[in-house]
Amino acid sequence: MTVEMTTSGPAATWLKRRSRISAIEIVFWLATLLPFFLFPSYLSLASQIAIGALFALSVDLILGYAGIITLGHAMFFGIGAYTAAILAKHGWGEPLTGLVAAAVVAGAVGFVTSFIIVRVQHLALIMITLGLGLLTYELANSFSTVTGGTDGLGVTIWPIFGRFDFDLWGYTAYSYALVILFIGVLVARRIVNSSFGLALTGIRENSQRMPAIGSVYRTHLQKIYVVAASMAGIAGALLTQTTGTVSLDTLSFQRSADVVVMLILGGTGRLYGGIIGAIIFLVARDRLSDMNPQYWYFWIGLLLMAIVLVMPGGILGGLSRLFGRFVR
Amino acid sequence: MSEGTPVLRTEGVRKRFGSLEVSRDISLALPVGARHALIGPNGAGKTTLINLITGRLKPDAGRITLDGQDVTGVPAAERVRRGLTRTFQINTLFPGLTPIESVLLAVCERKQEAGQFWRRLTGHAEAVDEAFAILKQLRLDDVATRETRHLAYGQQRLLEIALALATRPKVLLLDEPAAGVPKDESAALFAVIAALPADMAVLFIEHDMNLVFKFASRITVLVAGAVLVEAKPEIIRSDPRVREVYLGQGHHG
Ligand SMILES: Nc1ncnc2c1ncn2[C@@H]1O[C@H](COP(=O)(O)OP(=O)(O)OP(=O)(O)O)[C@@H](O)[C@H]1O
Ligand SMILES: [Mg+2]
Numbered sequence: 001m002t003v004e005m006t007t008s009g010p011a012a013t014w015l016k017r018r019s020r021i022s023a024i025e026i027v028f029w030l031a032t033l034l035p036f037f038l039f040p041s042y043l044s045l046a047s048q049i050a051i052g053a054l055f056a057l058s059v060d061l062i063l064g065y066a067g068i069i070t071l072g073h074a075m076f077f078g079i080g081a082y083t084a085a086i087l088a089k090h091g092w093g094e095p096l097t098g099l100v101a102a103a104v105v106a107g108a109v110g111f112v113t114s115f116i117i118v119r120v121q122h123l124a125l126i127m128i129t130l131g132l133g134l135l136t137y138e139l140a141n142s143f144s145t146v147t148g149g150t151d152g153l154g155v156t157i158w159p160i161f162g163r164f165d166f167d168l169w170g171y172t173a174y175s176y177a178l179v180i181l182f183i184g185v186l187v188a189r190r191i192v193n194s195s196f197g198l199a200l201t202g203i204r205e206n207s208q209r210m211p212a213i214g215s216v217y218r219t220h221l222q223k224i225y226v227v228a229a230s231m232a233g234i235a236g237a238l239l240t241q242t243t244g245t246v247s248l249d250t251l252s253f254q255r256s257a258d259v260v261v262m263l264i265l266g267g268t269g270r271l272y273g274g275i276i277g278a279i280i281f282l283v284a285r286d287r288l289s290d291m292n293p294q295y296w297y298f299w300i301g302l303l304l305m306a307i308v309l310v311m312p313g314g315i316l317g318g319l320s321r322l323f324g325r326f327v328r
Numbered sequence: 329m330s331e332g333t334p335v336l337r338t339e340g341v342r343k344r345f346g347s348l349e350v351s352r353d354i355s356l357a358l359p360v361g362a363r364h365a366l367i368g369p370n371g372a373g374k375t376t377l378i379n380l381i382t383g384r385l386k387p388d389a390g391r392i393t394l395d396g397q398d399v400t401g402v403p404a405a406e407r408v409r410r411g412l413t414r415t416f417q418i419n420t421l422f423p424g425l426t427p428i429e430s431v432l433l434a435v436c437e438r439k440q441e442a443g444q445f446w447r448r449l450t451g452h453a454e455a456v457d458e459a460f461a462i463l464k465q466l467r468l469d470d471v472a473t474r475e476t477r478h479l480a481y482g483q484q485r486l487l488e489i490a491l492a493l494a495t496r497p498k499v500l501l502l503d504e505p506a507a508g509v510p511k512d513e514s515a516a517l518f519a520v521i522a523a524l525p526a527d528m529a530v531l532f533i534e535h536d537m538n539l540v541f542k543f544a545s546r547i548t549v550l551v552a553g554a555v556l557v558e559a560k561p562e563i564i565r566s567d568p569r570v571r572e573v574y575l576g577q578g579h580h581g
Binding site: 008010011012014015016019190191194195196197198199201202204205206208209210211212213214215216219220223 | 384403404408414416424426432433434437443446447453473491494
């Protein structure tokens, strides 16, 4: 082929600009420190949000970027949660290695199941993920000698680095969860801004075309599925470690559905969508269930429908469109 | 490879959908550098033949060889990696990606770099340059950073070809590259095709006979799933059977 070497100047600049850290991002991360000063009595809620955000981020990697719809991702969250708990129960309460173990175990299960996941699409895919989720839940329920069954497990977690104890007010918990979330976002960011991330977007945009450009795209899908499973596992382990307990609820269908709702609310395929969604969802749950505990899902349902109808790209999608109009 | 050895060959390829025989015993040979037109009425089985050659469909019988190697059982993506690439009659692009991203993706896949998740996209500088050069070659450089879904239809047809070129094909199969493009633009599109490297074998489907006669050095006429005749343009032009198929059923394109 006669490919004369040109300077691809404008296009290269455009590509570079896409992956640049924006001012809004820096402001956002500074704002995550506000709870320490403004809402010190809400630090445990804040750490729940950080954990939910990490979980939603893991779903965004497969759903928002690669287009794998899942209704069973809590299986990895729960596996991570139980891995950390069972380790601690058996005398190893060191948190950081607990996270690593959770990532490895969840990732390994993700790898095994990925062989089925990449072979199905659409409704079948939703049903397979749903089925795997339910299966895991019931397994955990029946192996109650290991998992504690419906009672769950209470565990003791050692101080982080042997120094920072998990305090009652949640200072350590929130700091810990926030740092892990930050690292998670950095890793996810690196992934989506790579050629691999581009390939994932290609699969989402048109998987039919991928083989025609020579892509064995199932390998890409398996890879990101394992990454997302590990990340969800870490989120689960964080929950165990910051609350000192684990229950079957970490594996529940409700959790799988909630995380998708968070992501759709915030906006898929944008990294920060899941974080924004987690903030809205969990703050709303906290406020609304104070008012009327039974009916708070009514409002979430309403909000979800409104967002999907009015802002198909979620809150971040809507904002960026609005912002785009201003810039132009 | 010696002059005249076919780079792509199909031998007795057959395919049926239920009771409909779409490909009947099709044998074709494309030498290096071929400019081969595949023509025939709507529903003759032209697209199906491309699907069979590229591995999107499995033939019921017959063999397909690329560079002398049997690829009949080889998956579609692997055939592309070995140099057998196609474009689509109906745009099959990445609507939410820009042309530079789409072509860059195809280049990265070819270089086996698409799976690398630790390297920034802009770190693949050579691939970016190559992708941009391909866009420039197809006069898409001005719209390189516009979302594909917002491109003019004719530009999307060009992007179809750009994606295929990024795989560096030895054999390029173009399924009605000018489908739906206004007449004046389709001539320009074929000018791009005419300028493709001389050692690339090109098989193209086209309904406009003027374009076919202008650009093809050999023509296969497919009717109802079978090869009616294969010959040089001069011979096809005066073949009474071809006239009957085309003029008898009205002119397509
Ligand atoms: N997957 C399929 N299942 C069943 N029938 C099919 C399938 N694909 C194609 N056909 C039928 O096979 C016949 C040949 O179709 P094909 O698309 O190959 O024709 P074509 O020569 O490309 O026509 P056109 O000029 O309209 O593009 C048509 O009758 C079509 O309806
Ligand atoms: Mg066709």
